[in-house]
Amino acid sequence: MTGRAQRVILAGLVIALALSAVSAFLVFPAGVSAHANVARSEPPANAVLNDPPPQVVIWFTEPLEPALSQIQVLSSDSQRVDNDDSAVVEEDPSVMSVSLGDLPNGTYTVAWKNVSTVDGHRVRGSFIFSVGEPLGGAAVVETTGQGLFQSPSEPVIRWLVLLGGLAMVGGTAFHLLVLRPVLSSNGLPAGMADFRAGIEKLALRVVLSAGFVALAASLAHLVVQAAVVHDVSAMDAWGGPMKTILVDTDWGQTWLWRIGLLGAGLVATALALTLAGKGCWDSESWWTPNNYLVIGALLLGAGMLFTISWTSHGAATAGIESQSITSDFIHLLASSLWAGGILVFLPSLIFLNRRVGREDRTAVIAAMTPRFSAVAVISMGVLIITGIYGTWAQVTIIEAFGTTYGWSLAGKLGLVLLILVLGGVNLIWIRRRLETHQSAPLWLGRLIAVEAVVAVLIVLAVGFLTSLEPARQVASREGIGFSDGLEFKDTAEGLDIELTVSPGQVGANEFVVSLVDRFGNPVDNADDVSIEITSLDVDLGKTTLIAENMGGGKYGIEEGLFSVSGAWQTALIVRRPDSFDARTAFRFITAKTTASGSALISPDPDKGQVFLGLELVGGAVLFIGVGLAVGGWRTRRGTPLFAPGAAAAVVGAVLLAGSVVGGGGGDGRTNPFPPNQASLAAGQELYVQNCLVCHGELGLGDGPGSEGLNPPPANLIIHVPLHPDPDLYEIISDGIFGSAMNPFERVLSAEEIWHVINYIQTLE
Numbered sequence: 001m002t003g004r005a006q007r008v009i010l011a012g013l014v015i016a017l018a019l020s021a022v023s024a025f026l027v028f029p030a031g032v033s034a035h036a037n038v039a040r041s042e043p044p045a046n047a048v049l050n051d052p053p054p055q056v057v058i059w060f061t062e063p064l065e066p067a068l069s070q071i072q073v074l075s076s077d078s079q080r081v082d083n084d085d086s087a088v089v090e091e092d093p094s095v096m097s098v099s100l101g102d103l104p105n106g107t108y109t110v111a112w113k114n115v116s117t118v119d120g121h122r123v124r125g126s127f128i129f130s131v132g133e134p135l136g137g138a139a140v141v142e143t144t145g146q147g148l149f150q151s152p153s154e155p156v157i158r159w160l161v162l163l164g165g166l167a168m169v170g171g172t173a174f175h176l177l178v179l180r181p182v183l184s185s186n187g188l189p190a191g192m193a194d195f196r197a198g199i200e201k202l203a204l205r206v207v208l209s210a211g212f213v214a215l216a217a218s219l220a221h222l223v224v225q226a227a228v229v230h231d232v233s234a235m236d237a238w239g240g241p242m243k244t245i246l247v248d249t250d251w252g253q254t255w256l257w258r259i260g261l262l263g264a265g266l267v268a269t270a271l272a273l274t275l276a277g278k279g280c281w282d283s284e285s286w287w288t289p290n291n292y293l294v295i296g297a298l299l300l301g302a303g304m305l306f307t308i309s310w311t312s313h314g315a316a317t318a319g320i321e322s323q324s325i326t327s328d329f330i331h332l333l334a335s336s337l338w339a340g341g342i343l344v345f346l347p348s349l350i351f352l353n354r355r356v357g358r359e360d361r362t363a364v365i366a367a368m369t370p371r372f373s374a375v376a377v378i379s380m381g382v383l384i385i386t387g388i389y390g391t392w393a394q395v396t397i398i399e400a401f402g403t404t405y406g407w408s409l410a411g412k413l414g415l416v417l418l419i420l421v422l423g424g425v426n427l428i429w430i431r432r433r434l435e436t437h438q439s440a441p442l443w444l445g446r447l448i449a450v451e452a453v454v455a456v457l458i459v460l461a462v463g464f465l466t467s468l469e470p471a472r473q474v475a476s477r478e479g480i481g482f483s484d485g486l487e488f489k490d491t492a493e494g495l496d497i498e499l500t501v502s503p504g505q506v507g508a509n510e511f512v513v514s515l516v517d518r519f520g521n522p523v524d525n526a527d528d529v530s531i532e533i534t535s536l537d538v539d540l541g542k543t544t545l546i547a548e549n550m551g552g553g554k555y556g557i558e559e560g561l562f563s564v565s566g567a568w569q570t571a572l573i574v575r576r577p578d579s580f581d582a583r584t585a586f587r588f589i590t591a592k593t594t595a596s597g598s599a600l601i602s603p604d605p606d607k608g609q610v611f612l613g614l615e616l617v618g619g620a621v622l623f624i625g626v627g628l629a630v631g632g633w634r635t636r637r638g639t640p641l642f643a644p645g646a647a648a649a650v651v652g653a654v655l656l657a658g659s660v661v662g663g664g665g666g667d668g669r670t671n672p673f674p675p676n677q678a679s680l681a682a683g684q685e686l687y688v689q690n691c692l693v694c695h696g697e698l699g700l701g702d703g704p705g706s707e708g709l710n711p712p713p714a715n716l717i718i719h720v721p722l723h724p725d726p727d728l729y730e731i732i733s734d735g736i737f738g739s740a741m742n743p744f745e746r747v748l749s750a751e752e753i754w755h756v757i758n759y760i761q762t763l764e
Contacts, residue, residue: 036060036094036116036123037473040537044506044564045127052103052131056082061473062116063093067248068229069114071098076107076136093117105132119311119466120225120251121150149467150228157221159463162308164214166459168265169301169333170340171207172294177640178341178371179203179348180291182364197276199351203344204273207297210343211266214304218262222246222255251311258307265300268293305332312466320608324393327612330619331386338379339455345372346452349445358438365441366434373427374626378641380420381622385615387416392611393603399481400471400601408468412461419454422447472601479505481601482589492574492582492677494518499531499572499586506565506590511557513547515574522553528575529555536567536587536670539724562590571675583762585674609655616652620645671725673751675758683759686752691760694740699763709740716760728757 039059043049056073066088073082086098096114108131113124128135149155183196226237226245246252272293309329348368352361391409400406426447433440475481486504490497498514511531515523529547534540540563547555562568568590574582589601623645627638673679687695696703699716706713720728732753735743744753 036062036064036114036121037469037477038112038125038127039094040564040566041110041127042538043129045129046135046507047129047563048134049129049131053100053129055097055099056110057095057097058110058112060094060096060114062118063250064088064096065115065117065249065251066093067244068122069096069112071096071110071112073098073100074109074111076109081108103131106130107133107136115229115249115251117250120229120245120249122229151224153220153224155460155464155467157217157224157463158466159460160217161214161221162462162466163456163459164210164212164217165262165301165305165308166332166336166340167210167343168207168214168269168340169298169305169336170338170342171203171210171344172269172298172301173337173375174341174344174372175200175203175207175294176291176298177375178345178368182367182371195351195356198355199348201273201276202347202351204269204276204294206344206347208266208269208273210340211262211269211301215259215262215266218255218258222252225251225255254307254311258304261300261304261307265297265304268297268300272297301336302333305329305336308332319605320393320603323608323612324390327386327389327393327615330615331383331390334379334382334386335459338376338383339459341372341375341379342448342452342455346445346448349441349448353441353445362434362441365444369426369431369434369444373431374630374641376423377427378622378626380423382619383416385618385622389611389615393608394470394472396472396601396603397475397481400475402480403471403474405465405468405471405474408461408464409471412458412465415454415458415461419451419458422451422454426451472603476601486588488586488588490584490586490676492584493580495523495574495579495582497572497574497582497584499570501560501570501588504588504590506562508559508561511545511547511560511570512550513555513572513574515553515555523576524549524551524553525578526555526574526576528573530573531557531560532571532573533560533562534569534571535564536569538564538566540564565590569674583680584676585679586676587674609658613652613655616648616655620647620649620652623648671729671754671757673754673758675761679755679758680762682752683755683757686748686756687759690744690747691756699760711739713740717763720760720763725757728760729753732756 037060039061041056041058043053043056056071058071069086069088071082071086072080075081081103082098082100084098086096089095089097096112107128109126109128111124111126113122115122130136179200183199222242222245223234223237226232226241227234229245230237230241232241246256272290275288275290275293306329309325309332312328345368349365352364356364395401395406395409401410426444430440430444430447434444482504484503486499486501488499494517496516496518498516500512500514502510502512513529513531515526515529517523526549529549531545531547533543533545543561545557545560547557550556566589567587569585569587571585572583576582623641627641627645630641631638692703693705694703694709694713695701695716696706696713699720701713701715703713723731731741732748733743733745733750735741748756
């Protein structure tokens with residue numbers, strides 16, 4: 001086979017690995033975040049209801065296994081009062097509900113338990129609500145404490161699964177990208193001919209051993225999973241509990257895929273080991289059955305790593321599931337090329353230093369080192385880029401670094417910094433002295449040994465991280481990153497408006513509005529200062545609160561209620577006798593005072609696709625840059641780097657273009673723009689240009705173009721309050737069949753439609 005054909009095939013292999021990561025985004029359905037904790041509930045935790053609810057509904061942060069998840073509702077004397085029909089909603093498996101009978105007045109406890117379909121973690125918790133009377137007994141019930149880990153052995157098991165998988169993929173990649181090209185070179189020292197098969201067999205034995213480690217650890221993981229979910233000992237987990245996990249859960253199905261891919265990869269590696277050295281070093285027939293077996297083992301190992309990404313909470317977050325899975329898979333592939341490569345490079349160096357003469361081993365090591373350095377530089381660059389994405393997805397806010405997950409991540413980053421220093425010493429100092437200093441190969445081996453130890457510790461840290469609840473969920477539940485009060489400022493109609501909300505949490509809150517005119521004087525003559533409170537997460541309608549004049553330009557509301565946690569909007573209206581009405585609005589997140597949820601802090605879904613696009617473009621720059629450094633795209637070394645770089649650049653550009661085209665309009669269900677002064681001004685201008693002709697200046701349906709229309713234009717003052725935001729958006733976008741209300745989807749952008757909605761809701 002010609003050198004050009006070899007380069008084309010090798011480039012195709014690298015492209016296949018790169019695009020297999022992107023296929024997670026394009027082909028596979030969305031995953032979710034780890035630990036299925038409560039996002040919200042109806043009724044909310046600690047709610048005081050006038051009438052008994054017909055059911056209890058709980059929204060969780062990820063899908064649930066129906067056979068292993070349940071809700072019970074208990075009275076104050078611990079008797080069940082639900083109808084024993086707890087079920088996971090088929091249309092949305094992250095929602096579970098149970099129906100209730102006609103409850104008498106009293107306090108009730110909702111006790112729930114679940115198992116995640118993604119990582120298989122079991123979580124339990126409870127909260128209370130009351131009917132017809134104040135909360136009795138312990139008014140606040142926290143979620144049942146969950147240990148840091150499901151089992152003390154879980155982090156170690158995850159570490160061994162990951163370490164074995166990384167070494168298997170990285171070892172086969174090292175064999176193809178570094179070892180074989182050097183050992184099959186025509187310029188190989190004559191003294192190495194007798195050692196080529198030996199070093200190849202050593203590398204394949206390391207790969208085979210790593211695969212068996214991953215296989216054994218995966219089997220142990222299944223036993224622990226069955227024991228934890230069914231609350232039995234490891235010995236009792238064999239049989240029925242294990243069968244339930246494998247047959248009835250998504251986690252079990254993914255585990256079976258992992259075992260199948262691992263087993264096939266081990267078979268391919270064992271066959272390659274059997275064929276090693278049997279006429280495989282003829283430079284004219286470099287692509288032998290042995291090589292194809294190694295390539296097969298590499299691809300099967302990559303598939304095994306994908307199952308880890310598919311079930312890891314580090315790669316799945318609500319709203320950006322596919323992007324996170326893709327980023328995590330790329331992160332694992334880069335980790336395998338670097339960490340797994342080190343674990344094979346080290347025994348290869350030991351073999352050469354102990355069994356090969358100084359001149360021959362120096363020549364071989366000098367040829368291998370720059371090849372592995374190029375792989376390591378690219379891998380570390382990709383790890384940094386994808387690591388930033390993962391940190392954003394799972395930590396999200398700086399304050400969340402104060403959690404156990406955050407501290408563990410900081411420790412991992414410290415180890416990464418150490419290995420960067422070691423790699424820099426190897427690259428800058430040792431590599432340049434390999435052919436001129438007799439001791440350089442020995443020092444290279446020593447530093448690679450230290451790097452291998454640090455790499456193993458980094459993977460151990462990852463094992464702990466993947467066993468912990470993400471930092472953002474812990475921060476959400478514990479109120480980390482939330483201030484004790486909320487404060488907002490805006491200017492409208494020449495009026496400086498300041499709103500403070502205390503404590504800014506679920507429950508009763510005090511609202512104080514301060515008004516100052518443009519000259520700095522307090523405004524005491526407002527006829528009406530009102531606040532409309534609207535939940536942006538749950539359709540609770542609008543609650544209008546009227547503030548009392550407290551003097552000195554301050555207007556107060558002693559008790560305004562935020563009944564659920566999550567996103568809220570306050571729309572403020574100030575009416576004065578000597579000026580136009582001043583309007584503004586603010587949006588914010590209410591923290592929880594109880595353990596009613598873990599989804600308050602989450603990454604912005606609109607940024608997920610943008611960041612993934614930037615990640616791919618950054619990786620493309622890295623690949624192309626290294627490709628230029630090693631000789632350019634026409635060279636044997638450069639072609640395998642330029643090809644995936646170009647592919648990543650194209651996919652990244654498509655994602656960025658898609659985010660620009662599709663961004664800014666929200667999801668069609670929630671208005672992404674608060675009705676502040678800027679939005680209202682934009683909406684008014686658009687209304688005058690497009691709507692006034694029929695609906696009139698005041699929205700009464702008496703515009704100059706309304707005469708003779710049948711049916712006549714709607715009176716917006718009457719009709720707009722009757723429709724929620726999504727309905728208004730649909731009416732404007734799609735029009736009304738059989739009327740003069742034409743579709744505006746090609747006239748106005750999504751953003752412009754939302755501004756119009758904000759404006760017409762002020763007509764009165």
